[in-house]
Amino acid sequence: MTIYNQTAAVLAKDDRIPLLYQQASPGDRSILPMMLDREDSVGSTSADSPNDRLWSCFAEHGWMEPSQGGAPLPGSRGFRLTEAGRRALPVLLALLHKDSALG
Numbered sequence: 221m222t223i224y225n226q227t228a229a230v231l232a233k234d235d236r237i238p239l240l241y242q243q244a245s246p247g248d249r250s251i252l253p254m255m256l257d258r259e260d261s262v263g264s265t266s267a268d269s270p271n272d273r274l275w276s277c278f279a280e281h282g283w284m285e286p287s288q289g290g291a292p293l294p295g296s297r298g299f300r301l302t303e304a305g306r307r308a309l310p311v312l313l314a315l316l317h318k319d320s321a322l323g
Contacts, residue, residue, distance in 0.1 A: 227311040230281055248274075255301050256309060262287045264297045268270050275299045282310050292322040 221229075229242075231237055241249065248271040255261045265271040278284040283305030287298040301309065 223307045224311050227308045229308055230308075231312065231315055234277070234281070237274075237279055237312075238316060240270065240277055243270040244274050245270070252309060254312065255281075256306060260300075262300045264293070264298050265294050267295055267297050276299060278305065281308075283312075 248265070248269075251263050253320075255263055255280065263275070265275060275284050279286065282302055285302055287300040311322045
């Protein structure tokens with residue numbers, strides 16, 4: 221199965237992903253492509269924020285993992301992309317943007 225088919229299958233089965241992505245702010249969504257640019261990047265987000273819920277969902281699918289790197293502030297959580305996430309995220313973002321006005 222190709223990475224496109226794998227990612228599309230996850231997206232079809234987990235209806236939380238488009239909703240959580242839509243609930244994240246445009247600024248939070250813009251972090252994802254930037255994380256792809258650097259292998260060692262760690263994103264930090266406020267605990268229980270829409271972005272935290274999105275990244276936690278990604279972690280459930282093995283695309284992200286919690287990380288203490290980057291010394292998150294109290295009340296925040298750090299996440300990094302996994303190798304699977306580095307392959308899936310470009311496909312996921314393309315699928316989420318395909319038929320929407322999200323940017």
